[in-house]
Amino acid sequence: MLIGIVGAPNQGKSTLFNAMTLAGAEVAPHPFTTIKPNEGIGYVKVKCPKENCNPNHGYCINGNRFIPVKLLDVAGLVPHASEGRGLGNQFMNDLSTADAFIVVVDVSGRTGCEGEPAENHDPAVTVKFVLEEIDKWFFGIIKRQWEVVKKRTDAKPSKLLAEKLSGLGIHEAHIKEALKDFKSIDEFAKRLRELSKPFLIAANKIDCNESVKNYEKLKQAFKNNVVIPTSALIELTLREAHEKGFIKYVPGNSAFKELKDMSDQQKKGLSYIRAFFKKHNSTGVQECINSAVFDLLKLKVVYPVQDENKWADSKGNILPDAYLLEKEATALDLAYKIHTQLGDNFIKAIDAKTKKVLGKDYVLKDGDIIKIVSTNSL
């Protein structure tokens, strides 16, 4: 699963990416700082079913389980990128396989559509053009494949098109849905983008003076979408201070604890952040990942175990794995996800919480802890 971070230049995309991953991508107060994409791992945060667990991937603090999610930060899009302006939109191809987008926009009003300094700039205008450019990129690819498929008569067009567009994460079901209300290829491409690449908006730089007013306006303009106020800069500062041992901060929380004596400048920085937390519940950064995974993609967390009594693997590691699975995923899907052999030799599953036996078609619930029994494990 991959979440793409997109937007106009200089909006704070790489800062948000760094705040999520601590990957140290280059950040600067001018457009086109990012040219090559930055790939990293962020974490979705859920309540852990056990206080003490031993994750193979990710980590667990104070009963908060952090499950890894792949993230990609790309260069900024400018108006008419599809006609080659700025860095064009070819780099969007790196995001072909993204399952969802976080569209980052500076809501301080101080950055224009091209990443230039501005005054009272309306962030809704920026988000609208970014979506238009994404649609044009999508349209370019879909139109090419549409022309190819039109000439063929050897299979159902929706099936052929699905094959051609699988690299964009488009399935036949998406195509059938988008064809229901077909008006033009433009509209069809737009609908396919909506279905295969849902997005949320990170209303970034919410720590600046004019931001709250602009954020309210942006929310009105995008009533049907998730709009999350974020301060990538504050989240990054907190996470770095935590890494260096100055503070204890759990991502997504609205407080932190000082652990060491700090310089006057560091203390000043932290009092600025404390004042921020009086006005905001969180920096919004963790919420962006969680909302992308649970609201946009509607995934669920399932913990496979080998020992249904101890909730552990064969070595006694508690809840070693956490899988993010699609809404419809069944016990058999989980078995195949763990290992092909486990799927091929599936006998039954056991709900480790209730010890109930589950069949292969059981649709897993969010938070399920499951043992798979196969012929090999008897």
Ligand SMILES: Nc1nc2c(ncn2[C@@H]2O[C@H](COP(=O)(O)OP(=O)(O)OP(=O)(O)O)[C@@H](O)[C@H]2O)c(=O)[nH]1
């Ligand atoms: N006040 C404030 N500044 C921020 C925030 N996030 C990013 N910035 C600043 O905004 C500027 C641009 O940040 P980047 O992360 O480089 O932006 P970008 O969107 O990746 O830019 P390009 O790669 O050039 O497209 C930097 O000076 C950041 O420090 C925030 O939440 N609050």
Ligand SMILES: [Mg+2]
């Ligand atoms: Mg960048």
